[in-house]
Amino acid sequence: MAKDLAVFTNLVDFERNVIGKSSEYLFPIKILKDATARLLCVKVTDTLSDEQREVARDFWSACAKPLLWQAFRYWDDSADEFRAGYLSSHGVFLNALGLVGQCLVGQYGTTEKISDLGTLNIKRDSEAFVGRCIDEVTGNMLTNATAIKLTAIKIL
Known part of the structure; x- marks a missing residue:
């Protein structure tokens, strides 16, 4: 799915589990698998149904724009600079998004409300995430x- 979904084009490292400092990628495939498993309440090794794939596609597509995953390419920033400046490319944030999506599906039957992500300050220096995913x-x-x-x- 990460290969076919436009929001992840040229952003996913399919070979390494950790993104190196000079890497041109934002995410290792392992993090996307983990976060998607959280979103769908399945094991990473489970085969997804067509319905689950559609939920995941819609969810990650809705997250891409407010989290600036492709936008940074137009800013003359490298992937490393984006990772250093924004939370939205970190594994903890993606896994948290998976939990958020799981809650939205459980409560509303849809992940539509994820579009409100644009109101979050996702910069790395955001006080909103200190003590949560940033060590105080x-x-x-x-x-x-x-x-x-x-x-x-916090995202919820």
């Missing part, structure tokens, strides 16, 4: 399950 002391990204849940709560 070091400023480093947090990647544990608590950080994912706290970030999802």
